[in-house]
Amino acid sequence: MSDNKDNKEWNDREIGALWVNAKQGSNEKYLTGQINGAKVIMFKNKYKDDNPKAPDFRIYKQKDQEEGAAKVAAQEEPEEDLI
Numbered sequence: 464m465s466d467n468k469d470n471k472e473w474n475d476r477e478i479g480a481l482w483v484n485a486k487q488g489s490n491e492k493y494l495t496g497q498i499n500g501a502k503v504i505m506f507k508n509k510y511k512d513d514n515p516k517a518p519d520f521r522i523y524k525q526k527d528q529e530e531g532a533a534k535v536a537a538q539e540e541p542e543e544d545l546i
Contacts, residue, residue, distance in 0.1 A: 481505065495525065502527075 479498035485491065494505040502525040511517050 479503070498522075 479496055481494040481496035484493055484495055503522050504525045505520050505522045508518055508521050
């Protein structure tokens with residue numbers, strides 16, 4: 464009975480979930496997921512060695528992939544001849 468109460472408490476406190484990913488062609492790992500319904504991406508802070516008080520990780524809102532793809536497609540469209 465106690466386990467069910469503990470599980471419910473943890474479920475009530477959960478704000479999101481993250482998954483480990485690896486950058487292709489590299490050993491670099493990063494996390495992606497959702498926190499409070501917002502898509503996020505988390506990277507290890509590359510500048511941690513410069514400042515011991517700096518955070519170990521940085522979390523960013525993830526850009527909408529469709530929005531990014533639309534910008535790339537617009538840039539790749541050939542310009543029409545003005546003649």
